[in-house]
Amino acid sequence: MAGKAVLTGTHFMNGDEACCEGALAAGCRFFAGYPITPATEVAERMSRRLPQVGGVFVQMEDEIASMAAILGGSWGGAKSMTSTSGPGYSLMLENIGLGLCTETPCVVCNVQRAGPSTGLPTLVGQGDMMQARWGSHGVYEVIAVAPASPQEMFDFTIKAFNLSEEFRLPVTILADEVVGHMNERVVVPPADQIVVKDRLKPTVPKESYLPYQPGPYGVAPMANAGDGYYMHVTGLTHDERGYPGMDAATQVEMTTRLRDKIQNNLERILDYDTVMLDDAEVAVVAYGISARSARGAVLAARERGLKVGLIKLNVVWPFPEQFFRELAPKVKAMIMPEINLGQMVLELERVVGGRCPVELVAHPGGAIITPDRIIKAVQAALEEKP
Amino acid sequence: MSAQAQAAPQAAHPQDELLRTDRIPHIWCSGCGIGIAFGSLMAAIAKCDTPRDDISVVSGIGCTGRLAGYIHLDSFHTTHGRAIPFATGLHLTRPQNKVIVASGDGDLLAIGGNHFIHAARRNVDLTVICVNNFNYGMTGGQLAPSTPFGAKTTTTPMGSPDEPFNFCALAAACGATYVARWTALHIRRLTTAISEAMNKKGFSFVEVIAPCPTAFGRRNKIRRSLDLLRFYYERSVVKNHLAPGEATIDFDNKLVVGKFVDIERPTYLDQYDMVNRGELEAWPATGVDASAAGQRKAG
């Protein structure tokens, strides 16, 4: 039952399905997951598609097992992913930490729903933004992308795989229920036009291989199980040999490595789009489905002559700090709509550091933020006397 | 090192080729049985036909969890309880990989119990070695799913009120293809069991009853490891092919050891491949009679 990994052409599909196709186009050949609304469609399509391209799908007993299995799958040499929503993401976080510590490339798609707890399983939320950054214990850096359409579910899943392979870490796709369940046009380009990146492989002799010695851009080349390098991989604090080192010096060395590989490569990681920002007096900052509301709001406001622009965050973690620091003195205010009671806005406020007011347009979940609420916030910001 | 040893470098230990000798001595206490089980595992690996590159060892957390860190193979020390699902991913993406899971009873069967039963049910081709020392040694000797009723641990200071699991019966009930239990003193039979388990297709399980003098023995008036090793051995009785449910660990009566299960069953990947080749008939194979004649009256 052979099938194509890249379904070149124009399709009408929902975001979850597009995520699956993006994964396959990026080279994903192993999926371990557990059903959960609104991410189930990713697993369902994977179960049908993976055997067609020589991959393996397994439905595990829970999300903890799913996350552990994709880490194992990645060390087995296959690009691996899982998909889930809030409750499952909470369960995955311990093993996401193992993936961060052991520098294991893989992708976790979190189709966010409204919480806390079981919350609103079938309705939208953006409440896991900070959880994706800080949810696993300890000291680390993460990468997370935020698609705003089925097309971006396809594109950003490829991006997530590329970033995970390039920087050796679990990358989270912070989607949401509306993006996951929305049916739209998805264009899948020809396979040779899709940029696919693979993990660096060691080139040194087996005896002198150090599995955690930073390579060309601060990331260590990775041997897979079976390559004959006999590496030791542990979630304990470890040195460049991969051996546990139970002291503060090893902890400093390891966490510095984990931080530097992200912070020293920001220009390769950061990604945001700007719309009509050049002369803008007010900047709307948004991500995911809220960025679509924001785009509608900005376009409508411009028609009314309001000088407003949009920054759409494609990569939400790491946060583009430098960009916002430089933008802050040039605008009267920044406005952030998000479907939570204020998460990314805290990061924006921290970075802006009082150089311009930052306003939150919040919704606790269950519905998207309508453009008119954002327009009202823009008007209010423009009317405010400096 | 003594002056004599410096003068004449002695021969290397025959198991050094499989050890990360730069990490030896290991962290296990004097008289701990994990080292014996580890030696048995290495002896089985040394005899095994599989190329070394294709063998991986996965551990969870705890004293036995440290085992992966001492073996000179691809080795993975994962999170608490999650060695089996990690190993599942490692095996499914590289089926030629012979994946050995070695961990403790608390790791595999308390926090990891759900993964254990489901991996056995799916019959993922893994070799699972459980070192059972009747308590959580790494954290100082707390109640484990194996702690005998009445035994003292730091969290059951008056004696355990819990009924322990029979791991072999559990593994067999969930569909394991190979199930055996030996004490750490049945070394040669243990090594044979690990060899057989490694050569067995499917989910194979070997339980090793091992002394933990520091945490378990000390609180139960068997302080010397030698005495604990001997105690387990002397209470044991070999009963191969006994129904696993009857293979009890009863210190007042009989601690049953032996090989209890050795069967053939298609593995997860066998069935996955078969299903995806389209060789499966519609379920149920007998068909469904939806006519009125086929309906049975309820009640």
Place this chain on the structure above:
Amino acid sequence: MKFWREPLDVGDIKVTKGKVTVVEERCKGCEFCISYCSRGVLAMSQTFNRKGYHFPEVVAPKLCVNCHFCEVICPEFAIFSQEEDQ
């Protein structure tokens, strides 16, 4: 070796001879090897190793039959035997 009745083929049976090596610095003094040596080859040392443990010493080298039991029972990979030519 002592027998209650000498087997008829005792002259044909070749008893192997072993040489025991102790990796003193690995030893943690559990005494498993000394206790379970069926030939009484080993005894506890009077001295300590660097970790502060007594370790086994070969006190009756001629008695070793190279059964390897000390080797397999040692949890520390600190003792092994090799066959020696007779």
